[in-house]
Amino acid sequence: MDRVDRLYCFLRERLGLDDLQRLASKKRIPIHGSTHFYYFGGMALFLFMIQIVTGILLSLYYKPSPDQAFESVEAIVTEVDFGWLIRSAHSWSANLLIGVLFLHLLTTYLMRAYRRPREITWVTGVMLLGLFMAFGFSGYLLPWNELAFFATRVGTAIVGIVPVIGPQLLLLARGGEEVTGDTLARFYSLHVVVLPLLTFTLLGAHLFLVQKHGMSVPGREAGVHDDRAGSPSMPFVPDFLLRDMVGWYLALALLAALSALFPWELGTKADPFSSAPEGIQPEWYFLFMFQTLKLIPAYIGPFNGEVIGVLFFGMCGLVVLLTPFLDGGRNSRAVLNVLAAIAVAFFIVMTAWGWFSKADQQLWRIVLGALLTTIALFLLVPSTNPKTGARQMLYGFMALAVVVLLAAACWEVLA
């Protein structure tokens, strides 16, 4: 017995590694057409860990005060070795994380993995998505640049629109009537203390529930294999874990490429008394709300348009949160599916519109829309039956979207 084996035996006896091993060997992953949807959760977890590490690193040099915040971030990207890379990785990873979470939500919905007994798993997941969007919003202000300052002003003003409690919420969010150094301190505390604590709690519950109930098998797949014992599956360790790690590698490679090739911009320092810069926009995952609020008229009948918009998005969030309890059979499921399709289409159209909001960017709007549509359709492929016409129709739509994408891109490049 060599030294490594002896050390392993020493630890196994004292830490009860056998129990852990038994637990790990018990966990199995079902194999079916949609198995690769399971990778999104692991990828999100991996990106969250990157966020923790890079966030801790940035906090070593960052100073949360209006006099020093911008200068300290400037020092991070110019003076500290590899500071530009760490900051870029933090920003890019945040965006990738939100993107992966959207896909995780969408694919979980497609597989209807929220069915009994996994309702609470779904609810904690949607709440985690909300927390990560709050991370994004609070982190956006921290560099104290012009864009962040006005995005925070607009974002918190939207909170103020909420009927009855809006003005109080606004004061609470900003720590005053205006966006000041106190707002920065609040957002910093939220970003590095409050939200991480909430996230760890909810994430712990989410992961525990996933382990407890095991992986959900889509109803159609479960119907194919009637006897549960006979349905194909693979062990989590090492088969699925190694596949999961390939997903992490892909995420890491994409993150490294994006951070190195497109370092995150810092912009200019915020001046609370200058006018807002042109083309001001929030992060892409808030863009669909931003664009909708831009399009809503000031008054719809006797009601304030913005109030309607804010209430509408609040209702949408509530429906997403309560999806497992609204799915009560074939009819309600059909309604939910139609709503989900409309919501995804709405998200794609509004994001593309908001992204290229200038008149001469119409073609780019189509390119982005077609690209997002192709991705969304591609996600649908595993959840359709290859034997039915639905799969063919899906391929047809995808081909159409790709043709539109290529045509618009070619036209834009040639013109």
Added chain:
Amino acid sequence: MVDGRQDGNRRAWLLRSLAGAISATVVAVFYPVACFLRPRRATVSGALEVVAPFKVNELPDASGNPFNFGGKPCLVVLTPEGTKRLASGARLRPDDVRAFDAVCTHLQCTVEYRADHDDIFCPCHDGVYDLNGRTVSGPPPRPLEMYKVTLRGAAGKEEVVVSRKS
């Protein structure tokens, strides 16, 4: 022909490449992190010359003493002979005003001048230095570093210019 041994070799080679690739990734990730943790280069280093924020006649209880000398506290001391000369209106000699790196050589507390004892005292662990910076008693292992002092300006109200070589 693939026999069992060859197959085992191939598997071992694959596992080694996998381990190698993962190790390379770990190095590629941790090298920037380690560099990031290294402190920024100091903004002030080498030779330095600073004018103390007080005049000679304000010593020994001048406010702002010790003062910031390139990021470290610097203590300026007027010797008892200097105090006498200043009181009698005589011209100060170059040796009458001394400046020290005020960081105790024991565990880096900041030292103070005790006029009633004519010594430099570290309150953290009762280290005592004389007015040449040498250890008199207590734990400090080395004398305090002494800086060059130049006096300039009107007699009796000279400015204290402290300098050090690189």
